[in-house]
Amino acid sequence: MNNVLETRSIDKYFRKPVDFHVLKDISFSVKEGEFVSIMGKSGSGKSTLLYILSTMDTDYEGKLYLNNELVTGKSHKLLSQIRNEHIGFVFQFHYLLSEFSVLENVMLPAKKLGAKSFLDIQKDAMDKLEMLNIGHLATKRASRISGGEKQRVAIARALINNPTILMGDEPTGNLDSFNAENVFQIFKRLKEEQGLSLLVVTHDHDFAKRTDRIIEMEDGRIIK
């Protein structure tokens, strides 16, 4: 199967407040349709790694491939286009634009991409919301819905451009067990029904052990 994401000996240093080698020689890959979780203690560098993989952090050494294409060294403008088109992102805190309605939040990345007409985008966004059982929230303001609902809206937004890979930075970390389970089921369904690749950083053992593969990190290295 194809490698959706691949890293070759990535190193990263924090310069401030003191020189610190955060990531040491990280090489791994994620295959198409694979559900991978990254685990490790705080400070092991797992979030740092995720932000490099998401192309938002460009200050590293080594090489990053997305869909077998070298991403390292591209301009910020191109990188934001890649993020827009190929990467869906779900954060620990829900991070919706609070002044916009749920539907507008979901539509925003697709509008930025501009590949479809407004009506098509609206239909897509409604489909994603329906799929996550939150279609009835579409017209509500993003600030007026519960935490579990927000996280599902964030997932819908991450999916709107049919990305190659979905990344999550502790997507269940801020949710109660019921909602956490709900989010896990959604991820699982996306992988099984749509063959989506997923890469999730988590603290949650129960969550991680049900994924296809666990990458364990310690002191900036992959140990397993």
Place this chain on the structure above:
Amino acid sequence: MTNWKVILNIAKTHLLTKMKSTVTASLGVTFGIGAYITLVSFMTGLNTMLDDLILNQTPHIHLYNEIEPSEKQPVALYEELEGAFNVVHNIKPKLSQRKIHNAVPILHYLKKEKNVKGATPQLRAQIFYLSGSIELGGNLIGVDIMEEARLSNIQDYIVQGSPEALQNMENGILLGAGLAKIMSLSVGDRVQISTIRGDIFPLKIVGFYQSGIADIDNIQSYANLATVQRITGEAENYITDINVKLFNIQEAVPMSKRLEKLFKIKATDINAANAQFETGSDIRNLITYAVSITLLIVAGFGIYNILNMLIYEKMNDIAILKATGFSGKDVQLIFMSQAMIIGFVGGILGLVIGFALSNFIDQLPFDTEALPTITTFPVNFKVHYYVIGISFALLSTFIAGYLPSNKAKRIDPVKIIRGT
């Protein structure tokens, strides 16, 4: 690729949800532009009026014979004393006639010049106005009144009567308004004048002349040229002054020099005569612009502050936008367009308020002895001040928006999302 629709939509949502700040920022611009328009309209209106007050009564070129000492004293012509060091004490002005030599041919010459809008002959005579046993010294100016009316706006200063009335009445006089007050005369009355030689003539008052300058109105009157020639006992070609109006005022300086040489006559141009008024106008304009720019800078700081605060508030939104594929430039454009919308709306509103205020000032009664034809405050409604106003607004909001939006552009989303 910039998707303006999305960017403007986000900018609009930000502005509408922060209505209070938006209104405050826009009002800053509105007041700045409104004050600028009002000030500049009023100030330039006043400037034009004050300039007109003096300049309209001043010909572009004034030709006359000046009584002055000869430049070459006779001793310099004496060959035997050539090269010697001659000292002449008690130099006296040269005796010459007051009239312009060959005035009629000069007039014909001037009227044929293509630069010249018109040339009018004048005869200035020293006279006394008689009121009972009291003699008031003064001037009587003989003019071709219809030509004067065409070339200068003398009719604006005729507060009663008309130029035609003088034209039609051979023994008519346009009496200075100050004189009329002193002697308690009204239109239709007769006034007696006496020449320096003592001849007395009755003239009929056909109107009053009020220049707004008391020193002139208290001594000066107008009559027909032929009448004054007859009173002073001079011939029909006796003319002491020629006033020239040009199509282009810039020509005044070179032309006056040329005429001076050509006719061996004294010629003063308007620029030399009125340099001080230019200075006054310039300084008033300077004050107007200084005040307006200060107001706009203050408004600019307001916008800068509000956008800065907005950007701090929207850190999370900016991070999210960047994470979901908006580039730094897109984010900058979102905040820039907010600044420009504030500037545009505030600016347009400012123009409207400025127009309303200057209109209001234009209606205010302004009665002054000095300015007979003015009944309300003078206001200038030139379009180009409005163009400058809106450009000012857009420029200042552009600068005020650029700095914070540039900061937004460079925000590192990773730092925000990780909370460090």
